[in-house]
Amino acid sequence: MAQPMTQRLDRIDLLRASAMLWMTAYHFCFDLNFFRLIREDFYRDPFWTWQRTAIVSLFLFTAGLSQAVAVHQGQIWARFWRRWLQVAGAALLVTAGSLLVFPGSFIYFGVLHGIAVMLIVVRLTAGWGAWLWLLGTLAIGLKWAAPSIMVAWPALEVFNTPWLNWLGVISRKPVTEDYVPLLPWLGVMWWGVAAGRWALRNHPQWLGNDAPARGVNKALVLMGRWSLSYYLLHQPVLMGLIWLGMQLT
Secondary structure, three states, X not given: OOOOOOOOOHHHHHHHHHHHHHHHHHHHHHHHHHOOOOOOOOOOOHHHHHHHHHHHHHHHHHHHHHHXXXXXXXXXXXXXXXXXXXXXXXXXXXHHHHHHHOOOOOOOEOHHHHHHHHHHHHHHHHHHOOHHHHHXXXXXXXXXXXXXXXXXXXXXXXXXXXOOHHHOOOOOXXXXXXXXXXXXXXXXXXXXXXXXXXXXXXXXXXXXXXOOOOHHHHHHHHHHHOHHHHHHHHHHHHHHXXXXXXXXX
């Protein structure tokens, strides 16, 4: 039996590319700070922490949009699992790399780890319609309510341990360079799925089309389509270039 063909919609790739460019600029500044060329507090300064939140939100929202399109176009589970294995494998590479660079704060549940788990959840729930808006709101709201809930029920402190803090029901943020737990971020991806399903029914042109892009848009669409490879490579390249520049000055 022939497999359903899936088409990439250019505006989703453009949106993803925008997040990638913003991420690159953010990480370039982070790396300058890592090499002590600038002095910034990326862990507490709202100027940087809110940028990180916005970048991750944009990535996860576009991931939700993409899943809505994939389900709408009849993507089979075999194709889904092939892509999922790529994401999960990349997440393991990030963990291994961060162990070398940040042994005391390595990444064990960062954005790729979170996406790998969330993709399965949103795939299973993509047909829940408008309920996804409510579920997304609850997932985001529970993140803010968790500290108070844990004060009321101290036994829930177990969720702060590394074995369970990937769920996001925490009152203390773990020491790690990248932390993207299910709560609240699953809510953002659910909103992306809900928005994508709504747009496909009412305004499919908002998501673009599969017509060949031109000029700058062509480059950005290509970047958006190779987002996983770009994500894995951009930090080693940036850090290598900065280190090289330091050796030449």
